[in-house]
Amino acid sequence: MKLYYVYILECSDKLLYTGITNYISRRLEEHNLGLNKDSFTFKRRPVEVIFHQEFREINQAIWFEKKLKKWSAQKKRALASEDEILLKLLAECRNECHSGNNGNSN
Template sequence: MKLYYVYIVECNDKLLYTGITNNISRRLAEHNSDKNENSFTYSRRPVELIFHQEFNDANQAIYFEKKIKKWSAQKKKALANGDYGLLQILAECRNATHYKNKAGKE
């Protein structure tokens, strides 16, 4: 069975990069190599793997990667640290149009 990994690396400048691969060790080595000058991580090496999750379905992995790519760095770090309480707090919508913030709602 082929496995897929959604991962987050922290770059030397503390920026985060989220990706997907079927070979986590090879992909991490690629991020830290000097082969692709146009990659996001090229000028931010070395990178450190701070999170990965394994999937046996490519579509599930792609869905999860797309979802967390939109997250804030703070939310991604909470996931990487296993801080699910903070993750839940950060996931709550706080904008004025959210249903919880409408007049008459509790």
């Protein structure tokens, strides 16, 4: 059975990169070798995997990668460090603070 991985890399400049692959060790090596000069990670090497999640279905992996790409770096780091409390707080803040909820009732 083929597996798919959604992963988060931390670059040498501390920026994060989110991607998807079916072979995580090969993909990490490709990032660190700089095979694609136009890639986000090319000038930010070396990179290291700080998080990965395994999927059996490609559609689920694609959905999760798209979801993660919308997250803040702080929220991605909370996921990577398994900080469930911070992850929940950041999710609540995103929902309440950024949805136009300013406490005014109409």
